[in-house]
Amino acid sequence: MAIKYIMFDLDGTLLPMDQEVFVKEYLKGLVTKLVPYGFDPKAVSDGLWAGTGAMVKNDGSRMNYDVFWDVFCSFTGERALEYLDVVDDFYANEFQKIKDVCGFAPAANETIRKIKAMGYEVILATNPLFPKEATESRVRWAGMNPDDFKLITVYTNSRFCKPNLAYYQEILDKIGALPEECVMIGNDAKEDMIAESLGIKVFLLTDCLINSENIDISAYPKGSFAELAAFVEHLQ
Numbered sequence: 001m002a003i004k005y006i007m008f009d010l011d012g013t014l015l016p017m018d019q020e021v022f023v024k025e026y027l028k029g030l031v032t033k034l035v036p037y038g039f040d041p042k043a044v045s046d047g048l049w050a051g052t053g054a055m056v057k058n059d060g061s062r063m064n065y066d067v068f069w070d071v072f073c074s075f076t077g078e079r080a081l082e083y084l085d086v087v088d089d090f091y092a093n094e095f096q097k098i099k100d101v102c103g104f105a106p107a108a109n110e111t112i113r114k115i116k117a118m119g120y121e122v123i124l125a126t127n128p129l130f131p132k133e134a135t136e137s138r139v140r141w142a143g144m145n146p147d148d149f150k151l152i153t154v155y156t157n158s159r160f161c162k163p164n165l166a167y168y169q170e171i172l173d174k175i176g177a178l179p180e181e182c183v184m185i186g187n188d189a190k191e192d193m194i195a196e197s198l199g200i201k202v203f204l205l206t207d208c209l210i211n212s213e214n215i216d217i218s219a220y221p222k223g224s225f226a227e228l229a230a231f232v233e234h235l236q
Contacts, residue, residue: 001178001180001181002181003120003181003182003183003201003235004120004121004177004181004182005120005121005122005123005150005175005177005181005182005183006115006120006121006122006123006182006183006185006232007122007123007124007125007171007182007183007184007185007195007200008112008122008123008124008125008126008185008186009125009126009127009184009185009186009187009188009191009192009205010124010126010135010138010139010142011126011127011138012186012187012188012205012207012208012210013108013185013186013187013192013205013208014105014108014112014139014142014144015102015103015104015105015108015138015139015141015142016102016103016104016105016207016208017101017102017103017208018101018208019208019210021101022098022101022102025098025101026095026098027045027048029090029094029095029097029098030044030048030087030090031044031045032094033086033087033089033090033094034083034086034087037083037086039076039080040076043075043076044075044076046075047071047072047073047074047075047076047080048072050071050072050074050075051067051068051069051071051072052068052129054067054068054070054071055067055068055128055129055155055161056129056161056162056164058159058160058161058164060159060160060166060170061159062159063155063156063157063158063159064128064129064155064156064158064159064160064161065131065155065156068129068155069081088131088133091131091133091134091137092133095134095137096137099137099141102138102141104141104142104143105142105207105225106143107224107225107226108142108143108144108225109142109143109144110225111225111228111229111232112144112148114229114232115232116148118232121150121175122148122149122150123149123150123151123152123171123175123182124139124149124151124152124153125153125167125168125171125184125186125192126138126152126153127153127161127162127167127191128153128154128155128157128158128160128161128167129155129161130154130155131154131155131156132152132154132156135152135154136152139152150175151171151174151175153167153171158170162188162191162192162194163190163191163194165194165195165197165198168184168194168195168198168200169198172198178199179198179199179200180199180200182195182200182201183200183201183202183203183235184196184200184201184202184203185202185203185205185228186202186204186205187204187205187206187207187208187209187210188210188211189204189209189210189211189213189215189217189220190210190211190212190213190215191210192204193215193217193220196220201235202220202221203220203221203222203228203231204217204220204221204222204223205222205223205224205225205228206222206223206224207224207225
């Protein structure tokens with residue numbers, strides 16, 4: 001069956017980064033933003049971690065957004081919902097400074113352009129742990145436009161997270177595709193390559209490889225953007 005859709009991870013794939021450094025700066029920034037409004041820094045930090053963990057375990061009964069804020073408010077109090085405009089302002093301003101700890105890969109944008117020119121639809125299959133504004137910002141940091149993608153998964157339109165296979169099935173359902181019509185490209189040996197279990201072709205981008213569980217990756221097509229370009233050429 002012909003490939004029609006190519007899915008890309010974002011962080012560490014299209015946008016080079018050290019995930020630990022990124023998360024540290026993100027956490028510090030949000031805490032700093034909320035403390036002047038009377039929030040306890042530990043409560044914000046613990047709430048963010050717990051809320052993220054709850055989204056990863058989401059069973060699909062609610063949107064990730066609702067799961068996150070319910071858990072976050074259990075640490076900070078329901079008053080946090082009165083400051084959503086402050087959180088929005090954080091993503092519009094302070095969050096943008098985190099770009100400085102990320103890298104930039106010109107080949108990422110070139111690859112997206114080439115793939116679209118070949119007639120494929122492109123999906124941004126990034127773990128939906130962030131608001132739309134934060135994810136679209138990171139897309140721009142990577143040198144792309146959100147309009148380049150047919151679908152971008154964010155916490156307001158997703159009910160599952162990686163590495164849950166239901167996350168990938170939800171994408172398939174949204175775009176009306178069969179697994180055999182898709183390719184998933186990412187840098188995480190577990191979260192991204194697990195898509196293969198559904199019948200989706202995969203490619204492991206190794207520039208910012210994450211393999212925390214020491215999975216045997218020898219069988220996966222893999223390499224840098226140069227190898228990815230050759231892989232895509234052979235899809236046709």
